[in-house]
Amino acid sequence: xxxxxxxxxxxxxxxxxxxxxxxxxxxxxxxxxxxxVFPNITSSTITFETVNIGVYEAVDYPGDPYxxxxxxxxxxxxxxxxxxxxxxxxxxxxxxxxQNKEISGYAVITDQAVLHFSGSGFNQTIIKSFFDQYTxxxxxxxxxxxxxxxxxxxxxxxFEEEVEYTKSTFAGRDKPDSILxxxxxxxxxxxxxxxxxxxxxxxxxxxxxxxxxxxxxxxPVPKLKLFGSSILSVTLVQYLSILILIAYLVFVLRINxxxxxxxxxxxxxxxCCLGISFGALVGAVVKGGEGIKVAxxxxxxxxxxxxxGMMQASIKIAVEKAVPAFKYALPGNLIANTFYAIYxxxxxxxxxxxxxxxxGISIVLYAILTLILRRQRYASI
Amino acid sequence: xxxxxxxxxxxxxxxxxxxxxxxxxxxxxxLMSSVQSSGGSSMFSEVKRTVMIINxxxxxxxxxxxxxxxxxxxxxxxxxxxxxxxxxALFNEEADYILIIPEGFSADxxxxxxxxxxxxxxxxxxxxxVWTDMKIRKYMDLLRLYTKLSDVDVNDSEAIxxxxxxxxxxxxxxxxxxxxxxxxxQGNEFTAMYFKFMGYSLMAVTILGxxxxxxxxxxxxxxxxxxxxxxxxxxxxxxxxxxxxCFAAVAWLVLILIAITFSYFEGIKPWIWLTVVNSFxxxxxxxxxxxxxxxxxxxxxxxxxxxxxxxxxxxxLGGIFVxxxxxxxxxxxxxxxxxxxxxxxxxxxxxxxSSFTWNNIRPIMMYMLIQLIFGVAFICVAMAVSRERSRRTx
Numbered sequence: 051x052x053x054x055x056x057x058x059x060x061x062x063x064x065x066x067x068x069x070x071x072x073x074x075x076x077x078x079x080x081x082x083x084x085x086x087v088f089p090n091i092t093s094s095t096i097t098f099e100t101v102n103i104g105v106y107e108a109v110d111y112p113g114d115p116y117x118x119x120x121x122x123x124x125x126x127x128x129x130x131x132x133x134x135x136x137x138x139x140x141x142x143x144x145x146x147x148x149q150n151k152e153i154s155g156y157a158v159i160t161d162q163a164v165l166h167f168s169g170s171g172f173n174q175t176i177i178k179s180f181f182d183q184y185t186x187x188x189x190x191x192x193x194x195x196x197x198x199x200x201x202x203x204x205x206x207x208x209f210e211e212e213v214e215y216t217k218s219t220f221a222g223r224d225k226p227d228s229i230l231x232x233x234x235x236x237x238x239x240x241x242x243x244x245x246x247x248x249x250x251x252x253x254x255x256x257x258x259x260x261x262x263x264x265x266x267x268x269x270p271v272p273k274l275k276l277f278g279s280s281i282l283s284v285t286l287v288q289y290l291s292i293l294i295l296i297a298y299l300v301f302v303l304r305i306n307x308x309x310x311x312x313x314x315x316x317x318x319x320x321x322c323c324l325g326i327s328f329g330a331l332v333g334a335v336v337k338g339g340e341g342i343k344v345a346x347x348x349x350x351x352x353x354x355x356x357x358x359g360m361m362q363a364s365i366k367i368a369v370e371k372a373v374p375a376f377k378y379a380l381p382g383n384l385i386a387n388t389f390y391a392i393y394x395x396x397x398x399x400x401x402x403x404x405x406x407x408x409x410g411i412s413i414v415l416y417a418i419l420t421l422i423l424r425r426q427r428y429a430s431i
Numbered sequence: 432x433x434x435x436x437x438x439x440x441x442x443x444x445x446x447x448x449x450x451x452x453x454x455x456x457x458x459x460x461x462l463m464s465s466v467q468s469s470g471g472s473s474m475f476s477e478v479k480r481t482v483m484i485i486n487x488x489x490x491x492x493x494x495x496x497x498x499x500x501x502x503x504x505x506x507x508x509x510x511x512x513x514x515x516x517x518x519x520a521l522f523n524e525e526a527d528y529i530l531i532i533p534e535g536f537s538a539d540x541x542x543x544x545x546x547x548x549x550x551x552x553x554x555x556x557x558x559x560x561v562w563t564d565m566k567i568r569k570y571m572d573l574l575r576l577y578t579k580l581s582d583v584d585v586n587d588s589e590a591i592x593x594x595x596x597x598x599x600x601x602x603x604x605x606x607x608x609x610x611x612x613x614x615x616x617q618g619n620e621f622t623a624m625y626f627k628f629m630g631y632s633l634m635a636v637t638i639l640g641x642x643x644x645x646x647x648x649x650x651x652x653x654x655x656x657x658x659x660x661x662x663x664x665x666x667x668x669x670x671x672x673x674x675x676x677c678f679a680a681v682a683w684l685v686l687i688l689i690a691i692t693f694s695y696f697e698g699i700k701p702w703i704w705l706t707v708v709n710s711f712x713x714x715x716x717x718x719x720x721x722x723x724x725x726x727x728x729x730x731x732x733x734x735x736x737x738x739x740x741x742x743x744x745x746x747x748l749g750g751i752f753v754x755x756x757x758x759x760x761x762x763x764x765x766x767x768x769x770x771x772x773x774x775x776x777x778x779x780x781x782x783x784x785s786s787f788t789w790n791n792i793r794p795i796m797m798y799m800l801i802q803l804i805f806g807v808a809f810i811c812v813a814m815a816v817s818r819e820r821s822r823r824t825x
Contacts, residue, residue, distance in 0.1 A: 083747035175478040181606040201580035219550040226522040
């Protein structure tokens with residue numbers, strides 16, 4: 051009987067297009083919007099790209115042979131140049147290129163360098179930093195020469211010497227990428243939307259909530275068996291929805307959420323159970339029509355998604371900074387932070403803590419549900 | 432005025448749903464606008480990055496002076512203690528760069544071995560890493576130059592301090608920058624951000640509200656009842672248009688009044704009235720789009736779903752949530768088919784206006800005209816759908 055009910059509930063859940071829209075199609079739509087817009091933010095605001103710069107050397111100026119050479123030789127890394135240098139024959143040409151946004155700025159070199167920009171930004175800052183450094187080193191050499199003329203012969207050899215002043219000690223498992231906060235919160239929202247499924251299943255086993263439940267309650271099937279088979283079917287459907295979303299993120303949108311597949315699957319399952327148990331509890335505790343229950347679930351899900359950074363990553367950061375306990379106390383943040391731990395930390399402590407909390411809360415919610423639902427009798431329906 | 436009264440009745444009946452949407456959206460918009468807004472500047476200003484400086488070699492002149500220099504050159508962030516907190520700070524972009532001065536760094540630097548290097552944590556290849564590395568190199572190169580070429584006793588802290596002071600003096604030498612007068616670095620003012628987010632709210636509420644109205648008027652029984660009434664079809668249609676327009680205009684007015692209130696506190700700028708006109712044009716085009724959706728989409732759940740997907744989709748692609756400058760070329764091309772894209776483009780253009788000459792205003796007028804053309808196109812589609820429906824049997 052258990053598997054028969056399970057089978058029919060499964061078919062019914064798969065055919066429930068209305069609920070599936072919110073638990074599957076809507077997250078996929080949001081993921082598409084995120085995927086179209088957010089990865090580009092990373093490349094245009096975070097990743098360094100070679101800066102286009104123009105140079106005009108005045109004809110009557112004998113020129114510093116090292117300046118343009120240094121400008122061209124400057125490197126961001128072994129394979130990436132700091133600047134792409136274009137030399138112009140006249141200032142007008144350089145100004146035209148600046149106005150057409152072909153270059154971020156240009157330098158007019160006479161006895162000193164004068165920079166021309168049309169706006170303030172990162173590229174202009176990098177250009178200015180380079181020229182500042184050049185001017186400062188020149189000024190320092192003059193200063194040293196005035197005090198210790200003999201030392202000047204050593205300058206060239208000093209500049210030939212390559213000194214690495216810094217070394218990276220980054221200990222994260224993968225590259226930091228705050229854009230992932232949006233995708234984690236989307237997964238969290240999908241898990242919490244499982245609440246719709248949980249609420250619906252409770253409605254189908256409480257005789258005063260639906261005619262199907264009334265019919266099922268007079269059948270000789272124990273309530274626990276009815277409850278168990280319903281929840282199992284709905285968990286399977288919801289878990290599949292979350293897996294489809296994750297697969298869409300990874301394989302279609304090419305979002306890197308980590309390579310530890312087993313842990314991702316486990317976290318998705320725990321999040322799914324948390325969402326369903328929350329919805330089921332709302333379905334059992336709240337007295338009133340389906341509309342009120344759905345309104346409560348949707349309001350909570352949206353508030354929790356907002357707190358976990360779905361609309362703005364900085365909201366999650368601000369919330370967790372104000373009340374550090376919210377990292378784990380808010381279900382949306384708890385789910386999102388568990389996925390974050392999988393991606394970012396070599397140490398699995400945070401992941402296990404998140405998993406234990408999600409599973410623990412789900413068990414407590416199901417236990418309360420069982421206590422509420424058992425031996426319910428209806429004098430009048 | 433029977434038809435108009437039905438529209439008012441429908442809106443009143445669903446007022447609680449629409450007002451929840453409106454209140455939640457306004458709260459959401461205020462939150463988003465305040466988080467994203469930032470001031471502008473009319474001077475060239477260096478883009479600074481957030482750097483967390485942890486000095487394990489404090490008490491030594493070189494380490495202390497260098498740490499002070501980095502604090503002045505960047506936006507310093509309070510140091511944290513654990514490795515985990517450092518990783519969190521990097522991921523959440525609270526710190527763009529974490530710089531750790533190891534114990535014994537000063538002595539190692541003065542000895543000239545440079546084996547005890549500064550430790551850093553950052554996103555490899557990021558703009559922040561490039562910027563901060565440049566700052567560090569700048570300071571260290573000069574300090575190395577002075578320590579190598581000056582006869583300084585490495586144990587004489589006063590002499591070393593004199594060297595760091597010289598470095599500091601050189602660091603104040605700056606290249607001359609010519610920055611055109613009148614150019615204003617575009618900041619995201621609160622009111623401008625609010626106007627953008629208002630587009631989302633306006634779309635969601637209008638699609639839902641018009642959906643409620645059209646649900647009644649497209650009902651089979653109601654339509655048949657109307658057909659056999661003595662009211663002329665043209666009269667019915669005019670009342671329907673006026674009723675829908677009134678509803679959309681009231682929703683727009685509520686949002687505008689909130690915007691004006693905020694801008695009053697921020698200081699009303701002359702460009703705000705042009706933004707109000709732009710939002711009115713957007714309201715008209717959204718109203719026309721809502722009519723098409725209201726005619727095509729049936730069912731309570733489907734309407735809510737479509738309202739969310741269309742409003743969110745247009746907002747993401749159109750540049751309401753994410754600035755258009757960050758969008759890829761392909762996304763921008765796709766978004767060009769959405770009125771929201773031109774609505775945002777007009778706001779950006781209005782915000783960057785330096786003077787109200789016809790040449791400056793012309794592109795804004797073009798963007799508004801494009802929104803109106805979208806509206807006309809939607810009305811044509813709505814008329815075609817409606818005509819097709821009217822041919823069906825009773």
